Amino acid sequence: MLNSKNMENKEKQNKEQQILTAAEQEFLAKGYDGARTTSIAKAAGVTHAMLHYYFRTKEQLFERIVDSKFSLMAQSMISAFGNPNHSIVERIRGGIGLHFDFIADNPQLPLFVINEIISRPERYDILYSRMRGIVDSVYANLQRDIDLAAERGEIERIDARMLFISIMSLNIFTFIAYPFMEPIMGELMADREAFLEARKAENIATIMCRIKAKE
Amino acid sequence: MLNSKNMENKEKQNKEQQILTAAEQEFLAKGYDGARTTSIAKAAGVTHAMLHYYFRTKEQLFERIVDSKFSLMAQSMISAFGNPNHSIVERIRGGIGLHFDFIADNPQLPLFVINEIISRPERYDILYSRMRGIVDSVYANLQRDIDLAAERGEIERIDARMLFISIMSLNIFTFIAYPFMEPIMGELMADREAFLEARKAENIATIMCRIKAKE
């Protein structure tokens, strides 16, 4: 009896999960307005009534996706602050690499999050207030390390928030603008893997230069 | 009679223009899928039948907007290559500034263009082939100047395309991610004008560092 209940739950989780997976694809690729519940259901291999049975409305299904994606995005941003136990230069270099790799694994994520925040800013007020505390403390910690290293003459003194924006810019734009840049970049972007490796190195080099760290 | 014909044309152009202006706002803010022809007509102060009378379909109206916006985007990108008559350092510094100011005047432009290209890549094949020639030659010209200056020891040798991507990243991301960054950046972004000035300076400093130019 436990067995059969489990089976049932697994089956249910399967369908629910299939819908969630299909919804994730559709919403990430087309956004809320462009997504169609019927094509999500079709991609998941269920009738569209099932989608409503499990998730009630398109809105609620979307919220499930959006919440998980926003968490992922926050997580990736935290990773960009690097490991506080390393030296400041290694910390920043490592942070850039971690963040770049994270975005490379989730290339649709930033644009999705940005578009959603722009079209419905209200929803994120709560999320922001939660996130802000974390970011503020990690940032203050980074700023302190930067100031200390600057006093020792190891690096240039710089505003940690500005540095953070620069890192986000360099790492994220590469993926947001990929389809935009690719046709006008010739062979440089022909081999995606090779280009991404070169681009990551370039971003690290650029930020290392900016803080006047020796390579 | 000429007078009255002119009046008529002006009147007509007024309505057409009002629709175009309203459509531009709506499409830039919400994208093709999110935009509603009825709300464009309402914002323009005409019945929605008039919108169809002048532009036939939503698609055709959208194409008018998209074409003009894509031209603007191309123009802004060309401006980032700077003035070839200046020294290489001044050329790049000036190019970044021009491009930044251009985007600051059209902050919704990049995201609109990127979203549109992602959701309908086909349409841009022709536009790309036209643009690619121009970009290629301007890029080759820049690369030559960089190589010459590098041989003279004035700057670091660097791939002009990589440099271009970095400039685009730093300048464009600031505006794409503005609503995303603003809540977690505290006072730094409180005064928009002041922040944009500081950000422009930061982007220039970052690129100048990268090419090892003395400030």
Added chain:
DNA sequence: CTTTGCATTAACAGAATTGTTAAACAACTT
């Protein structure tokens, strides 16, 4: 003054899309 041609409106039509419901079904319990 009537005709001609474009502009304008209101009402309508069609399609797509989201959401609901009632009935059938399947598995398990008693």
Added chain:
DNA sequence: AAGTTGTTTAACAATTCTGTTAATGCAAAG
């Protein structure tokens, strides 16, 4: 076997949105 519970389906309902059409208005030209 009858009942219970949650799942699934097919058909339907309602709305929203795009696009059309037929009638009306209106100014200029003959």
